[in-house]
Amino acid sequence: MDYTIWAELDPALKRINGRAEVIYHNNSPDRLQFLFFALDHNALKPGSAASYNLQAIASEASRSRAQARSEAAGFIIRSVSDGAGKALQWEIRDTNLQVQLPKTLASGARQSIQIQWTLPLTDKVATGARSGFEVLDDGVPIFVAAQWFPRAIAYTDYAGWQLKPFLQQGEFSTEFGDYRISLTVPANYVVAASGALQNAAEVLSPDQLAHWQAPSTTPTHMVDEIQARDQRATSTGESIVWKFAGEDLRDFAFSASPAFMWQIQMDNRGRKLQQFYPREAAPLWERFGLAAIQHTLTVFDTALFPLEADSISIVNAAGFGMEYPGLATIATRPERPLPTAEQPAWNRSTKYDFIGTVIHEVGHNYLPMRVNTDEREWAWLDEGLVSFIEYRAEHSWEANFDVIYGEPRTIAGYTDSASSQPIMSSADSLHRKIDNAYNKTASMLNTLRHLVLGEDVFDLALANFARNWQGKRPMPGDFFRAMETTAGTDLSWFWHSWFYQSHSIDLAVAGIRIDDQNLPITPAESIEPSALAHTVGKIRQFVVDKSPHLADAYTESLADPLPEITPVSAANEHNESGTKHWYTLEITNHGEGLLPVPLQLIFSDGSQHRITVPAQAWMRAREQLALQLQLVKTLTGVCTDPLWLTPDTNRNNNCVEVQSP
Template identity: 35%
Template sequence: MIRSLFVTLGVLAAATLPTRAQTTNSGTDKFAQLETLLPTPNTYRTASGAPGHQYWQQRADYAIKVTLDDAKQAISGSETITYTNLSPDVLPYLWVQLDQNILDKNSMTTATQVMQIEGGKLPFQAVENLVEKNFDGGFKIEAVTSASGQPLKYTINHTMMRIDLPTPLRPKQKVSFGVKWRYNINDQLKNGQRSGYEYFPEDQNYLYEIAQFYPRMAVYHDAKGWQHKQFLGNGEFTLPFGDYKVSITAPADHVVGATGTLQNASQVLTSTQMSRLNQAKNAKKPILVVTQDEATRNESSRAKGTKTWNFAAKNVRDFAWASSRKFIWDAMQIMQSGKPVMCMSYYPKEGNPLWGQYSTEVVAHTIKTYSKFTIPYAYPVAISVHGPVGGMEYPMICFNGGRPEKDGTYTADRKYGMISVIIHEVGHNFFPMIINSDERQWTWMDEGLNTFCQYLTEQEWQRDYPSRRGEPKNIVEYMRTDKTLQVPIMTNSESLLQFGNNAYGKPATALNILRETVMGRELFDYAFKTYAQRWAYKHPEPADFFRTMEDASAVDLDWFWRGWFYTTDRCDLALDGVRYFNIDTRNPGVEKTRQQKQRAAEPQTLSQQRNAQEIKQTLVDEKPELKDFYNSYDPLAVTEADKQQYFDYLKTLSPAQQQRLSDNLHFYELSLRNVGGLVMPVVIQLTYDDGTQEVQNIPAEIWRKNNEQVSKVLVTSKPVISFVLDPYLETADTDLGNNAFPRQPAPSRFELFEQGRAAGNNARQPQNPMQQQRNASPLQKQEQKPTK
């Protein structure tokens, strides 16, 4: 009956109300606020996550002259740095980064590298790195002078150089000083650094990707003072903004691309190249400024003399460039928020056909998509350069791998890998080149946020694009690994374990879950864009991001930051059981009919089945005189007394209560358990007996009073035949085997093989699909054609 039902449900609720068990998993209430972990707001950084009214940041302007020695693979240069102190502090000295010193013979990075000889085996490359120490790529500082040319005292500590000022630099003052240096360029294929050269033995040419090539100012800011952690290899670069004027002297037959805009195009380009570059301003597809035929002819030339290419860049944090006589160069201008952006690519013929078809189109697509989700791209240029390894980013220019086979074919993985790395590295123009986070301390603030935007951009490039990172299901294997092999995202860059998963995949996944499941797209996109707008051309810290996302959305996310960023907990929610209840209407026609159906549906026990066969006649059957009233009484038959009792009961109820009795509602009590420790929303799919389905999303706050186990009562108008947690794989649940009730087997696969028939080491490598198609017989090609 409805009254007793509500009383019964009340008793059930009271009996299963969560007790406070917030501290049993990790020692901390998972919904505790983050105030004790985040820095105290002040006039520089507010509690809302925005820059304060007294926010300040330093400025460094550069005038650089650099020469490329193509015969010796060496760089020599000089620079004048003008440093402006916009802080309220007096600075007796300045810190300058010498990141090239990671390649010094006595590098701290080399000295602190750890290695194991697994199974008595060590690769030749590892042996060479251990034994051969002939290459010395560190900076050779030849002079540090004042603006008047007087020597300045300086001290070099590995990758940092302290310059002691004759007079302390007071607030609102600026100082200029000069540095002269040289260094040897490294072979990227041998040591895999972020810049260097690639040698092409077929035509005896070099392709140079040059970065970290000049002494660069370290950041001094309100949150840390000087950021002068040593560069050990993982923690990248934290730099102040400024204007750059850079002159690059290279062999006369080289083509040079760089950060900023070319200032003397008429002096270094032919009239034909100038004309083509102008055509690119109104082109709908990339225009070749230097064609493949021209680049191929150029490879065999050895022009005497040099050319100097002059570039200028405003309000950037760094500068990089590339140079080679092998470069093909294409360009296409787009308009972004009313401003022209010249999208360009530089690549050797070895990159075609992939690079000519895709690179500049990917650059343009990335600029458009990132601008939609963050802030409009305001720089005049965006460049992708094809080099030998990986990818690396700098303002307006990036270096990217992804090369087809020599016959021009490639696998799908190679194609999408190339597109993805270009998206990723061009995307770094936004994080951290514009939203200028501290890479030396927090890798995730640029790599994680950028990988998330990369995922959004990939999905807008092609439907169902095979994104490597971003989807929650793709991070599950990492989240499952032993906790001793993980560290929290909030770990210094040089101390990270499983670098790619930790700094790229996990934070990108976390943001995708925030967008799709926790906040919803509308709230998330607005808050994320607000963060980008607030911290464009500034130096944000993690707290600024966390606070802005909450401030602009009115969503308390402290539990999310704590779980995903400060712990190694994983998502594993379990549906341990389901109890079913329905309303006792006290209507004898309804209730006794239901009981009759239940009784009829009950199976006979084994004993009952055998007794029916073996006991031919019972005593009562033999002697009917032993029967009485109860031998013919049916307690489930509806009597007039039952009807009268129900009629009297209805008179005690209001019309609304009478309606509720007839609603035929179904009540399900779900027992939920947090196995993995990471509190998350509970996403439940209900499948009804008529085949229809419904998904309910219960906010993570369901766990706020008990972080480990809760009960939830769901009310439905139709019977439910199954419940499934996380049906769309949106929470990165690491164990799907406990997500369903009734239980469902989690699919997996194994392979049958014949023992002793494994392929030998000389087994022929299969051709990629393009090669297979090219080499197929006419009949095979006909069979492979798609049918209409």
């Protein structure tokens, strides 16, 4: 796919006027009668499928959003023609543009399509759209142009065209393409965009150009607060053209405003790290923004593959965080203009929301921007995998980071609720998308990593999947097979229970016998451990340790010591008598979910041993597992899942004290 686009941002009328030449390469084995392009902004129009989907929610927030969208016009298509300028037949099908070709497009052939359009932009916050405008208190706008041009819809060998309408929950399914973009904006505007800036000498001052051509490894202002103040106050009525280009991009987005301050820094791989923000966001962004981008790339490069990119940018604009190739929008701003010795400019939750959102949205440069998953169908395959790696990145920022996704204990209530759905549910059908696609996926992948496969095996399998599918479009089955192949083990039971079904798990110690004699047991407390990132994950070094200037009033040290993880043992060290007894542990699962059973055995001499019963032991045991152990020590206590590696729904029945006969 090749896009050449000329577009003009009209701030007065709050619209984009554009024309594009699209060269569609038919890489499929099929002859194509039609081409389809996404018109995602049509989801805002009254009468769209998305508008009725919004009304079905029946809440005050949805009614307010529907009202804000009542004047939305969506895409206004001016013309569609072939490369010679001959008009083609076309129809708008809700959020899709269907173009009939003059003759079928053969496999291996290509077709030039020319499209002219106008896109009126809407209030980004009021309409709940990813794209649109925000007006700051002094009347200065910030524009975010996302899904702003007709984008070629994916055609796959497994499903044909992805023609589901855009309902604003299932996200995007697009093709890789080469982009040449010319953006005309007012001369006092700064532009952030996907791709690489092509005409820096024409749009930057000599000082800016020097910084651009030789970026520092420390943060440098391209536009500082004084320059941004002048931009906000000055409009000559003149225009300037910013040109960008990118190869093998999944999409292209840009943001423009006279309010933008602009910082740049180069990382150790030669990637330009950039952030664009108004003065209202400056205290928070200048403290953490570029460092958060760099930390994200370090963690994701290690977990998946080194990301090849000219630049990675974040932009501050109201609404909610969203990702595009090389560009992410993030809404977070501090509450107070100036910090004090006792109180930063930001609240505790604001700090962690900002850094966490940077990690999540920048992490999407790997998935789905390079590993090109079908977001319209499978939300978890990008959101869940990114949230899983985000968990490690957040926990390694500082010890007390308020991590949202990835801890198995946090999904126990969801898995036990009536609204629980399988992870393998279509994105648009998810009732609680965050709980399901983000947190449940991330949490169960942590369980798979730490309880089922082990860190070394899991990490190699995930990296092999990402590297082998970079530049391709994997389906869920491709992920499942890739993990199993590298791990060298069957995981069908795991996918079935935790991805294809909405199972829960509730492990309990139901009884203990010694030499066929029942022992009295009493419930014991299951003490909540630290996050698994700090126990089995063994994260003990943090970004703030290496860069103390990133610590603030909310930063705390890790209070608890690293727990000693006793190696798997049959616990048969000889005691004084050397007498061996057969203990039978009756372990019950009151749920349907299938997982290995981690057990902690506590003995009268104070020692503890941990063993893990493989999931396959449940295949014949069904609801209750009778585990027989020959021990020489006197057993005084048993706990299931002592490190909380599973989403156990009831911790009150996990641990018991055992009375000797």
